[in-house]
Amino acid sequence: DAGITQSPRYKITETGRQVTLMCHQTWSHSYMFWYRQDLGHGLRLIYYSAAADITDKGEVPDGYVVSRSKTENFPLTLESATRSQTSVYFCASSEPRGPPRETQYFGPGTRLLVL
Amino acid sequence: GENVEQHPSTLSVQEGDSAVIKCTYSDSASNYFPWYKQELGKRPQLIIDIRSNVGEKKDQRIAVTLNKTAKHFSLHITETQPEDSAVYFCAASKNTGFQKLVFGTGTRLLVSP
DSSP states (O other), X not given: OTTEEEEOSEEEEOTTOOEEEEEEESSOOSEEEEEEEXXXXXXXXXXXXXXXXXXXXXXSOTTEEEOOSSXXXXXXXXXXXXXXXXXXXXXXXXXXXXXXXXXXXXXXXXXXXXX | OOOEEEEOSEEEEETTOOEEEEEEESOTTOOEEEEEEEOTTSOOEEEEEEETTOSEEEETTEEEEEETTTTEEEEEEXXXXXXXXXXXXXXXXXXXXXXXXXXXXXXXEEEEO
């Protein structure tokens, strides 16, 4: 688990500000994911990436931007934060060439509060 | 797209009792069903998974069953202990070359001593 880290762990920001959440993994996993966790909704996929420079939208991508210039990093940017983006954000990674092929390993999470 | 429903949302049991959490999925092409456990303030962690070519899988006190015809799968925890208290999430995905998980909404399990 120590192989995937997120920063910051806690963040308070204001409506309209740009915020970037960082995710770093040391396993050289090909796949990386961003989820948000909200009460009553479970974990919802925001964006995912199959490799460096390959990203795609998940279930709830609006208001978010991602990039992946290096395999180990997958930052998530909120371009103009809104109160509805207050949430706990989890990054995850997996290696499809496995085994275990499908297991996703989660980072410790970032708690974001938008005032 | 895939939709996963999970029940119950909360479950309270006495230590030593069994607990069962049920999930249904909508996409008959889904073939991989993991279960994640999330303790308070912690990250989700995989506890067991099952593939569609298997009907049941056990690992000590936990087991998962899959009914492909009915499109539902269940997590069974026997001899529950206080440390089993957590939120449990089921998920489903299909092998399209990329394992994109769709999660249920979670079950909060409370095991009372």
